[in-house]
Amino acid sequence: MATDELLPLYRQMFLIRRIEEESARAYVQGKIGGFLHLYIGQEAIAVGTEAAIMKRDNVITTYRDHGFALTRGTSARAVMAELFGKDTGCSRGLGGSMHMFDAENRFYGGHGIVGGHVAVGAGIAFRAKYLKSDDVTLCFFGEGATNIGGFHEGMSLAGLWKLPAVFICENNLYSMGTPLVRSMPAKDLTDKAAGYSMARDRFEGHDVLEVKARIGEAVERARSGGGPTLIEILTYRFRGHSMSDPGKYRTSAEVEEQKRLHDPLRIARERLLEGGLDEAAIAQLEAEVEEEVQDAVRFADESPPATEQSMHEFVLAPEGGSHA
Numbered sequence: 555m556a557t558d559e560l561l562p563l564y565r566q567m568f569l570i571r572r573i574e575e576e577s578a579r580a581y582v583q584g585k586i587g588g589f590l591h592l593y594i595g596q597e598a599i600a601v602g603t604e605a606a607i608m609k610r611d612n613v614i615t616t617y618r619d620h621g622f623a624l625t626r627g628t629s630a631r632a633v634m635a636e637l638f639g640k641d642t643g644c645s646r647g648l649g650g651s652m653h654m655f656d657a658e659n660r661f662y663g664g665h666g667i668v669g670g671h672v673a674v675g676a677g678i679a680f681r682a683k684y685l686k687s688d689d690v691t692l693c694f695f696g697e698g699a700t701n702i703g704g705f706h707e708g709m710s711l712a713g714l715w716k717l718p719a720v721f722i723c724e725n726n727l728y729s730m731g732t733p734l735v736r737s738m739p740a741k742d743l744t745d746k747a748a749g750y751s752m753a754r755d756r757f758e759g760h761d762v763l764e765v766k767a768r769i770g771e772a773v774e775r776a777r778s779g780g781g782p783t784l785i786e787i788l789t790y791r792f793r794g795h796s797m798s799d800p801g802k803y804r805t806s807a808e809v810e811e812q813k814r815l816h817d818p819l820r821i822a823r824e825r826l827l828e829g830g831l832d833e834a835a836i837a838q839l840e841a842e843v844e845e846e847v848q849d850a851v852r853f854a855d856e857s858p859p860a861t862e863q864s865m866h867e868f869v870l871a872p873e874g875g876s877h878a
C-alpha cells in the first residue's frame with residue numbers, strides 16, 4: 555500500500571489548506587490587502603505535480619499561486635509574510651498574493667494577467683531547449699485563460715519548436731462568475747491541442763496520486779524530446795473566485811456536493827486510514843502542520859513592512875546584471 559508515499563503528500567495538501575484558511579481569516583481582519591484568490595479544493599494538483607517533477611524543473615502559474623509557492627519550497631513563513639506585504643515575504647512584500655516568486659526554487663510566479671503568462675512559460679521552456687538542459691517547464695492556468703491570445707501564442711510556438719513543456723489547464727468550471735458553457739464552444743478543452751500538434755490528456759484532479767502519475771507521463775515525454783502536452787484537469791474550487799466573490803452564480807448545494815464527493819484532502823485521508831495508518835498518527839502530523847502555520851502567522855505579523863528602498867532595488871533588474 556502506498557501510505558508511505560501518500561502521507562507526505564497529504565501533509566503538503568493539509569499545509570496549503572491551513573495556510574489559506576488562516577490567510578482568509580487575516581484578510582477579513584484587514585491584515586492582507588488587494589486580492590486574495592484561494593486554491594482550496596484544488597490542492598491535489600499542485601502537490602501531485604511536485605511529486606512528479608524534479609527541483610530543476612520550472613513552474614509558472616496564475617494569481618492562484620500560494621499552493622505552488624509552498625510545493626516548490628518557499629517556506630510557510632515567506633508565503634504568509636508576502637501575503638501580509640512584509641519585507642520578509644518571498645517577493646519582499648511587493649508582490650502580494652498574486653505575485654509570489656521564488657527563482658531559487660524555480661517558481662516563476664504568480665501572474666495577474668489571465669493567459670499572459672502562458673507565453674512566458676513557453677519562453678522558459680525555450681531557454682531549456684536553447685541551452686540543451688533537460689529541465690521541463692510546467693505552466694498552469696484556468697479554463698478561462700484558454701480563450702486568451704497569450705495562451706494561443708505560447709501554445710503555437712511550443713508546438714512548433716517541440717518545447718519541453720507541459721501546459722496544464724485547471725478547469726474548475728467557473729471563470730470568476732462565468733460558467734464554462736457560457737464562454738466557449740469546446741466541451742473538451744484538450745481539443746485545442748490539435749491546433750498545435752501537441753499530445754493531450756484529460757482527467758479528474760481529486761486524487762493526488764493519480765495527478766502525480768498522469769503529470770509524470772507528460773513530463774517524461776517532454777524530458778525525452780517528445781514535445782509538449784496539453785492537459786485538462788477537472789477540479790473545483792470550494793471558495794469564491796477571490797475573497798470579494800458573493801458567489802451568486804452557483805448554489806451552496808452544488809458546492810456542498812462537490813466537497814462531499816471531491817475533497818482531495820478527505821480522499822487522501824480516508825485512503826491513509828484504509829491503508830492501515832491510525833488516526834493518532836495522522837492527527838500528530840496535522841498538529842505539526844498547525845504549529846508551522848501558527849508560526850508563519852506570528853512571523854508575518856512581527857515582520858517589518860515592505861520598504862520603498864526594495865521597490866527601487868528589486869522591481870527592475872539592475873543595469874548590466876541580475877539579482878540571481
Ligand SMILES: Cc1ncc(C[n+]2csc(CCOP(=O)(O)OP(=O)(O)O)c2C)c(N)n1
Nearest residue numbers: 618666667668696697698699726728729730
Ligand atoms: C487579461 C485579463 N482579463 C481579465 C482579467 C480579470 N480576471 C481575473 S481572474 C479572471 C477569471 C479567469 O478564470 P480562469 O482562467 O478560469 O481561472 P480561475 O480563476 O478559475 O482559476 C478574470 C476574467 C485579468 N486578470 N486579465
